[in-house]
Amino acid sequence: MQITGSQLIINSLIEEGVDKIFAYPGGYDKDIFDALYHEKDIELILPRHEQGLIHAAEGYARSTGKVGVCLVTSGPGATNLVTGIADANYDGIPLVCFTGQVATSVIGNDAFQEVDIVGITRTISKYSTTIRKREDLGRAIKEAFYIARTGKPGPVIVDLPSNIVSEIGPAEYPETVNIRGYKPSKGVHIGQIKKALEMLKNAKKPLFLIGGGVNISHANEEFEKLVNITKVPVITTIMEKGAIPTKHPLFIGNVGMHGSYASNKAVNECDVLFSIGTRFNDRVTGRIAEFAPNAKIIHIDIDSASISRNIVVNIPIVADAKAAINELIPLAQELYTKKWVNQIKAWDKEYPVTAPSSVEGRISPQAIFENLNKAFTEGIFLTDVG
Known part of the structure; x- marks a missing residue:
């Protein structure tokens, strides 16, 4: 035809x-x-x-x-x-x-x-x-x-x-594809998953750093389940906002130059940083030599070129975020993190991300959003970077 x-x-x-x-x-x-x-x-x-x-x-x-x-x-x-x-x-x-x-x-x-x-x-x-x-x-x-x-x-x-x-x-449309030189990663290396969980288990101050890959792979529910099992606190990049509910007791906030004091302090103090789906860009890391100075780093990313490109990691795992998290869930276990979480919460309380409702009698952006949140409890807000 x-x-x-x-x-x-x-x-x-x-x-x-x-x-x-x-x-x-x-x-x-x-x-x-x-x-x-x-x-x-x-x-x-x-x-x-x-x-x-x-x-x-x-x-x-x-x-x-x-x-x-x-x-x-x-x-x-x-x-x-x-x-x-x-x-x-x-x-x-x-x-x-x-x-x-x-x-x-x-x-x-x-x-x-x-x-x-x-x-x-x-x-x-x-x-x-x-x-x-x-x-x-x-x-x-x-x-x-x-x-x-x-x-x-x-x-x-x-x-x-x-x-x-x-x-x-x-009129024929092919059913399959075979592209020489393009063989995207499939599956998850279970050995690397087990190594990552062993490192996490031995941590005193573990921390999840979650990037846009979790949202892109639509692994939000799976990741929240993993957090609920391990009890490890969570910080996110801006791309990953919404990967875990912001009211979740283990969610700390955004990291990097647009992040909270508590989130950045947690990165500086953690001993294992478990990152999923982030490329460690400069807005997150700041000075690379000073990023997570005390931490061993686990990095899951679908793009092998993103691993150890900016930040050298200890355990690399090339995999789709959702596939990797699904492998982690049945093997994960609860960790004792209460003291560590309380310390991070104390930093957040001491140095909260706030702004005055008014300055010299003029209304502030803080006040605008506070009132929008009161008026529209289920509202969707779109922002730009100017």
Whole structure:
């Protein structure tokens, strides 16, 4: 059976379980929109700008665990995705971004709305490719979704020349993927898990440091269960806010330059730092030579390149956060941490994270949020970094 490239793209989205697509029409993606118009199982979310589009797709992927799918036209449509692509790349968010492109016959001739989006995004994406042959289209899309969601998730760009999209070709969509040189880690090394638990068991001042990987792998319930078993206190990066309820008795707060005194003091004093899903960036560590000076460090991360890159660790475990935590739970045991937790709570009480409700008669941000919390007990607040 022969179908257009645009119809194969829509068929592939159905095969990959896509039910929402964040898309903005233009001259070089209009054929895909025509095919999408007749597909009732995919909801089209139309933004007012491509930059808003990709951030919406990011938020969808973060909250659902699914791959966020973007569709934009060539040139400015594609370049408007760049900030969101970089953000998704650093935070490990799975995205597949389809970008329109001029016909293959004029690529490289500075045609109208032609940009080398693959070249632009190569260093800020997990993978990017321009489709050159119609017969490669199905395989390339299959690989894109596989790369985006496996290993450390990330954004993949599939650049679609207009003649490839309109060309008639095979309808087959592959069921499996075999990419030479790309073999993401699967499973968990149980020997390393046992070593980590033995180190944790012998600790006097153990501490969990939890990064964005726990949220990305949707391991929140599993991690809270592990904390309830071990009774080890928890600090988090900003990316991991919400991995454990902030009212949990063992939650201390954020760490690093945006963290609390108690959290940072706990890092300085702990003797075992059990970190999961964090890349130890400079906002967390500060001066590397002074970070966790008394601690042996255990590090679980899906990305082997993140382990011992910034902070040298004692026990490395390359694994998905959820898979690793599920291996830890049945082997974990309660530790005596009451004295240690009380010490951290005392630091928090002595140096709390507070701000005055008003300064010189003017209302403060602290007062605004205190009153918002009173008025909207179930409210969702979105913040920015300015």
